[in-house]
Amino acid sequence: MNKPLISKAFNPDNFRHQGHLLVELLGDYLESALQSSKPVNRWRDPEDQLTFWQNDYKEGDRELGRFFKNLIDSSLHMHNPKNMGHQVAIPAPEAALAGLLTELLNNGTVVYEIGAPAVVLERVVCKQLAQEMGFDPGKADGFMTSGASLANLTALMAIRNIKAGEDVWNKGNNKQYALMVSEEAHYCIDKSLRIMGLGEAGTIRIPVDEHYKVRVEMLESAYRAARDRGVEVLGIIGCSCSTSTGTYEELEPLADFAQAHNLWFHVDAAHGGPAIFSKKHRHRLKGIERADSVVMDFHKMMMTPALSTAIIFREAKHSYRSFSQKAQYLWEEQEKKSWFNLGQRSFECTKLMMSVKIYTLLRQYGTALFEEYIDYTYDLAQSFAGMLKQESDLELALQPETNVVCFRYKPGKLSSASLSKLNSLIRKKLIEDGEFYIVQTQLKEDIWLRVTLMNPFTTTVELRALLEKIKQLGRQLVSEQ
Amino acid sequence: MNKPLISKAFNPDNFRHQGHLLVELLGDYLESALQSSKPVNRWRDPEDQLTFWQNDYKEGDRELGRFFKNLIDSSLHMHNPKNMGHQVAIPAPEAALAGLLTELLNNGTVVYEIGAPAVVLERVVCKQLAQEMGFDPGKADGFMTSGASLANLTALMAIRNIKAGEDVWNKGNNKQYALMVSEEAHYCIDKSLRIMGLGEAGTIRIPVDEHYKVRVEMLESAYRAARDRGVEVLGIIGCSCSTSTGTYEELEPLADFAQAHNLWFHVDAAHGGPAIFSKKHRHRLKGIERADSVVMDFHKMMMTPALSTAIIFREAKHSYRSFSQKAQYLWEEQEKKSWFNLGQRSFECTKLMMSVKIYTLLRQYGTALFEEYIDYTYDLAQSFAGMLKQESDLELALQPETNVVCFRYKPGKLSSASLSKLNSLIRKKLIEDGEFYIVQTQLKEDIWLRVTLMNPFTTTVELRALLEKIKQLGRQLVSEQ
Numbered sequence: 001m002n003k004p005l006i007s008k009a010f011n012p013d014n015f016r017h018q019g020h021l022l023v024e025l026l027g028d029y030l031e032s033a034l035q036s037s038k039p040v041n042r043w044r045d046p047e048d049q050l051t052f053w054q055n056d057y058k059e060g061d062r063e064l065g066r067f068f069k070n071l072i073d074s075s076l077h078m079h080n081p082k083n084m085g086h087q088v089a090i091p092a093p094e095a096a097l098a099g100l101l102t103e104l105l106n107n108g109t110v111v112y113e114i115g116a117p118a119v120v121l122e123r124v125v126c127k128q129l130a131q132e133m134g135f136d137p138g139k140a141d142g143f144m145t146s147g148a149s150l151a152n153l154t155a156l157m158a159i160r161n162i163k164a165g166e167d168v169w170n171k172g173n174n175k176q177y178a179l180m181v182s183e184e185a186h187y188c189i190d191k192s193l194r195i196m197g198l199g200e201a202g203t204i205r206i207p208v209d210e211h212y213k214v215r216v217e218m219l220e221s222a223y224r225a226a227r228d229r230g231v232e233v234l235g236i237i238g239c240s241c242s243t244s245t246g247t248y249e250e251l252e253p254l255a256d257f258a259q260a261h262n263l264w265f266h267v268d269a270a271h272g273g274p275a276i277f278s279k280k281h282r283h284r285l286k287g288i289e290r291a292d293s294v295v296m297d298f299h300k301m302m303m304t305p306a307l308s309t310a311i312i313f314r315e316a317k318h319s320y321r322s323f324s325q326k327a328q329y330l331w332e333e334q335e336k337k338s339w340f341n342l343g344q345r346s347f348e349c350t351k352l353m354m355s356v357k358i359y360t361l362l363r364q365y366g367t368a369l370f371e372e373y374i375d376y377t378y379d380l381a382q383s384f385a386g387m388l389k390q391e392s393d394l395e396l397a398l399q400p401e402t403n404v405v406c407f408r409y410k411p412g413k414l415s416s417a418s419l420s421k422l423n424s425l426i427r428k429k430l431i432e433d434g435e436f437y438i439v440q441t442q443l444k445e446d447i448w449l450r451v452t453l454m455n456p457f458t459t460t461v462e463l464r465a466l467l468e469k470i471k472q473l474g475r476q477l478v479s480e481q
Numbered sequence: 482m483n484k485p486l487i488s489k490a491f492n493p494d495n496f497r498h499q500g501h502l503l504v505e506l507l508g509d510y511l512e513s514a515l516q517s518s519k520p521v522n523r524w525r526d527p528e529d530q531l532t533f534w535q536n537d538y539k540e541g542d543r544e545l546g547r548f549f550k551n552l553i554d555s556s557l558h559m560h561n562p563k564n565m566g567h568q569v570a571i572p573a574p575e576a577a578l579a580g581l582l583t584e585l586l587n588n589g590t591v592v593y594e595i596g597a598p599a600v601v602l603e604r605v606v607c608k609q610l611a612q613e614m615g616f617d618p619g620k621a622d623g624f625m626t627s628g629a630s631l632a633n634l635t636a637l638m639a640i641r642n643i644k645a646g647e648d649v650w651n652k653g654n655n656k657q658y659a660l661m662v663s664e665e666a667h668y669c670i671d672k673s674l675r676i677m678g679l680g681e682a683g684t685i686r687i688p689v690d691e692h693y694k695v696r697v698e699m700l701e702s703a704y705r706a707a708r709d710r711g712v713e714v715l716g717i718i719g720c721s722c723s724t725s726t727g728t729y730e731e732l733e734p735l736a737d738f739a740q741a742h743n744l745w746f747h748v749d750a751a752h753g754g755p756a757i758f759s760k761k762h763r764h765r766l767k768g769i770e771r772a773d774s775v776v777m778d779f780h781k782m783m784m785t786p787a788l789s790t791a792i793i794f795r796e797a798k799h800s801y802r803s804f805s806q807k808a809q810y811l812w813e814e815q816e817k818k819s820w821f822n823l824g825q826r827s828f829e830c831t832k833l834m835m836s837v838k839i840y841t842l843l844r845q846y847g848t849a850l851f852e853e854y855i856d857y858t859y860d861l862a863q864s865f866a867g868m869l870k871q872e873s874d875l876e877l878a879l880q881p882e883t884n885v886v887c888f889r890y891k892p893g894k895l896s897s898a899s900l901s902k903l904n905s906l907i908r909k910k911l912i913e914d915g916e917f918y919i920v921q922t923q924l925k926e927d928i929w930l931r932v933t934l935m936n937p938f939t940t941t942v943e944l945r946a947l948l949e950k951i952k953q954l955g956r957q958l959v960s961e962q
Binding site (some may be wrong): 002004005006008009010012013015016018019020023024026027029030031034040041044046050052053054056057061062064068070072074075076078079085086088089090091092093094095096097098099100101103104105107110111112113114115117118119120121123124146147148149150153157168169171172173176186187188191194195196197198199200201202216234277288297299303305306307323338339340347348349350352356357359360361362363364365366368369371372376387411431437446447456457459 | 484486487489490491494495496497499500501502504505507508510511512515526527530531533534535536537538541543545548549552553554557559560566567569570571572574575576577578579580581582583585586587588589592593594595596597598599600601602604605612615622627628629630633639649650651652653654657667668669675676677678679680681682683720750778780784786787788795804819820821823828829831834837838840841842843844845846847849850853854857901912918935937938949
């Protein structure tokens, strides 16, 4: 049978030609982005953007290079030092190349035989991580999964299956189960518990103090109140760090509490976990070695393209308890636990070769790369906080503990509602302008500006320019009112 | 602050240099793989493989090219025409290049402003898909997510939130809910319902006939029996196609049944959905236009690197009903539904630019590429079935409807237990040999060999060689016993 389009699409010479062109295009992107001379983003209204690409699709211009160029130009330039937005990795170029390799090879990692090297690299990476966290790597075990939301769901499933006083996996929920967690935890925790059919009562939210840390003195009463309502508390979750403010919870009191009540102790270290590699900052994670399970993203603070998340269990046997599944076409011996058939433990049935990307960085640079990165970006946040404190019309929300900094423009005496509106408008103007990219968040009732200093090439020069721009926009907006 | 490792890792010249080398390496891989002169796989025992890579990690050889070369050599060569294993895409090279672009840019697609073009391309792709499925693209809406397991969970969540007679999202499960589905459905359905706290009773398994299609005449009694047990049935799921045998369910009777009982009608078309692009095979999906929701993978039959899955809802409003989440740092106006802020609908909080890869193929080749591919691989399965029928010591399990074929070596009169053992051994030998890659599955009680003809360069030549090899191994194993 004649296969003209397939023959064209799979032509190796075409791949080489287009591949070299793309490498050059991306090389140009990197050079330009790193110099910070270009805007971070080129703002287009959603409907305009849609029209642009609908036309691209209809026109049928088949020039791949032009398409890639347009796509790069329309994207957010994460590598630009003026990008200070979301908690998503600025990928190291070599990790992205490792990604190209996995995109083409496309081996799965659910069964050893279809993705042998990637399966094994996942083990090497997870064992290394277990060791860094202070677990016994001989006893601990873990695997990788598609993002921290899924990793946290995976942990919560293990907790319910292990800690519930009934066989929930087979019999379903017959009681109200709940987990205790900071009110500042990532929204995926609450979402997961609702997915699990536990409703809003599945999350026992512990209030935080003025530093956005869980008020440890409230744990006992919250626990008792839940039990008095007939709720079976299964575990407690520590946040390392919280999402909005980047605050590290004190893990040791949580570990003590879990131990006292025979609860599972889980730590969501999606963003803040890699501080474990820093001699200077690892004290923030003291107590993590007492966790029963830990989730950590490589695609936040480890320069790895998304999605790439590890979940580590202190005891290997627990890593098999999240899901239990029979797939006739995957495993012959359904009951045998094999470390190398990862699908026995993972949510995914097609699971990416995600270990290759993080392994590439570990292999090339060791953990020293991550230490350098944590130290630089965390210290930069301190410098930024210092700058903010010196400005009379800018306000720092709280002293940062990571590379997340919340602040706002605060000229004179305005109500907090007016301040929220003003800062929200400032950010809108910033986005439309495109020179900088920052985000915002809500703390208590108010809107604050928020930066995550993810880019290792951001310096105080860009931060100073950002503040100047914010003040300028702020003054303009105030004068217009 | 000095950042020697970071400066090295992000050096654009280094990226260009390594990038060009990798493109050449992968070009060599493609050329070699497509010729089928090389083995598909180089078998190494898991523990040996682990030792190999542990040494690689320890040795600290920093030559990236050598690492990539080793990795390619140790991987399963999906592009080799003798790979006939799993239902995972053989990626088209240009889609893999699009993947490189997304690996480096790493924009998220949860909020419009951080991944504008990829968000918009997701809309273009989903609208096109809705149209092909026979939905009104003006009314239908969808988005992409990380794999079909997650897409099915997303659909099930919408079903429970919409169809349950209580507010499960907030109040939790207070009843036994269930879905009706073929006993041959993918294991992710049962797993999702257990995650949702519904236990084994959450799945009402409908038996299949000898063609592995749901026995429609049993729907009514199964439904009544469930209601008599106090179970609230929320919906029915059609499989297009089943996983083990690749059988398409008759969708129209399921749609009728759903309509009669006011149930949600969901279709898991992860593998078989793309037949919608084939004039010759789209009749298999007749009735899909009556589905309330459909899941379809691009990373199975659409040559796109994993993970890349669409979930399409017939009515746009339902696409917002799976999850409901507040994330202070993402959306200012929490309640406003915006098509361009995909995180309001997705499970993921960091969501990949996955649309770029499938869009690249659609833009370059249109849907005609997929028609060519479906027609070729589905027809090849028919040819293979014909070959099997002519062989006296080989048995075809059932006439294929897709590109999945189940068969076994059956010399003379052996018990079915002996046949299972024999075929399982044959496959083990095949894997260790490495020339071919096929899988196996369990049908009823027996083990059968199974191929998925995913590679558009596989021809009857490789299939004939496979059968010769199987017969040879079979004879040898029988004689040794």
